Amino acid sequence: MAGSLTAASVGEDVIVAGWVGKRRDHGGLIFVDLRDGTGIVQCTFDPEDSRDAFVLAERIRPEWVVKLEGTVRRRPAGTDNPNMATGEVEIIVRSAEVLNTAETPPFEIEAGIDTDELTRLRWRYLDIRRPEVREALVLRDRVTQRFRKALEHRGFVEVETPILTKSTPEGARDFIVPSRLNPGKFYALPQSPQLFKQLLMIGGMERYYQIARCFRDEDLRADRQPEFTQVDIEMSFVGQEDVLAMTEGVMHEVMREAGHDLVTPLPRITYGEAMERFGTDRPDTRFGLELVDVAAVFASSEFKVFAGALSSGGASKGICAKGAGDWSRGRIDALNQVALDAGAKGLAWVAVTSDGDVKSPIAKFFTEDEMSALRAALGVDDGDLALMVADARPVANEVLGVIRLRLADELEVERHGFCALWVVDFPMFTWDDEEERWTATHHPFTLPFLDDIDALDERPGELLAHTYDLVINGYEIAGGTLRIHDPELQLRVLNRLGLSTEEAKAQFGFLLDALGFGAPPHGGIAFGLDRLVMLLAGAHSIRDVIAFPKTSSGSDPMTQAPDAVSPRQLKDVHLRVD
């Protein structure tokens, strides 16, 4: 009500209820900004209109809850406030009632405050009164509703899956819940509905979705919370193209809801290409700064470090930092440190000043021809800085991927709008040095490329899988796979991951059994709803789009969770705590 009053409402008698914002007391005249869910309107207390209301207005304080009755009036000439939606009008208050008083809030309830997040979270319900937080939650609702609408329209059925479920190996650390009725046994909270959606396909649901809460007991980040929300989707009797087309259609509608036009079909690149060009599997394609293979330049050069890396099967890659040719040595050294931290042995560089002078610790190893070849390969003009890494191919790519993002910041590269793309064909397995075994790149239920299935045993590192990640502005917004529907193949994959047949049956027996009862071919995708809304809201953390998020140590400053429980509770669930 409050925020929707305009000149068209002039003359109307209205009742508004809400919170007191700013109060401006002129002695003989008092203005109160009244805020409700719709916005803010100025309410004017004049003793000539109502003595009682005026006397009350002298007492009220910020964040008191009041109900005001009065008439909407055009503001006197010259007193309009063009900065507020209701700035042409005001309510002349005839009667006022205090519904509740309030403590002085620990921070001001208004847009654009610069208060520490801990303070905001401790009084999150006050923070939620502020417009940015409110708008983020409203946006989240609109996005969620649009997902529902778009999916229902396409024949999907929303099904709830268990929150109390079974811990399985592979993947993230589970949150576990002790069972009172089963001493010594535990439920696990789902990392995602994963297996249940497959079981729904086997159950003949054919098209399932769920706005699903997921739980992972891992360390937090700006874009990672211990509980988060997926829009989880699965379809039967489909191939990859069907899933991608469905996803693009739904995304188009969702983006439209948020006021953006997503041009489809989206570009696609393979995982391999993403790594070669951007040094990451989730490239931010709002800018170039792509990685270039400079092996041809270094193969025969006198620069032993690079030539050596190449001859031992590695790669040498480079990136051209436009306009960085005049950077100080210190600034380049800082980049070198970034490269070292990212795992490089060093960062080679050639700076060409805007006067055309070449400065480089490695220039002495190059002939004039080689130097021009390097500049041509990377597109280095006067005033540019070339950065090169030679190492095992994955290392060289990843290091330059990190450098690329750093350069985008340093060079203040323009990054606006939304650049979405598919990254497809991830490897089925990734070698884990620490555990000395193959792990599933996406998950163990991913369908590998069947035309190369011999690689499963012979060359597991080369086997690709039917996978697709939707990446926007460097964030993985959705990811999915076609699933294995053959129990024999599923068992082979689990074996390949180091699970014996007995272990596989103990952990995933219900899935293997189910696959044996006529599982249809199926595949799907899951969106990270929090991240998507964060991007759409222009926020920098998913905490900004979650009503009651946790701090980076996983605690809630408002409820004080997690907290100790009583000895009785522990005894009930057969637990002892040190």
Added chain:
RNA sequence: GGGGGUGUAGCUCAGCUGGUUAGAGCGCUGGCCUGUCAAGCCAGAGGUCGCGGGUUCGAGCCCCGUCACUCCCGCCA
């Protein structure tokens, strides 16, 4: 688990090379004020300098430890 940053009034911050009684703006309280909207003017209250230890004649400042928040790496199939 590791690295960086931060921690001083309710909020945001300043506080010099270690030196008297720790300051400012906003907010809050009281007073004045009939057209403000970051209202204005006057007055006032408000401090475990995150916590613990150490060095020193003397610590907000230096040292050690610790806690919290935050960003990143590891981790997140």
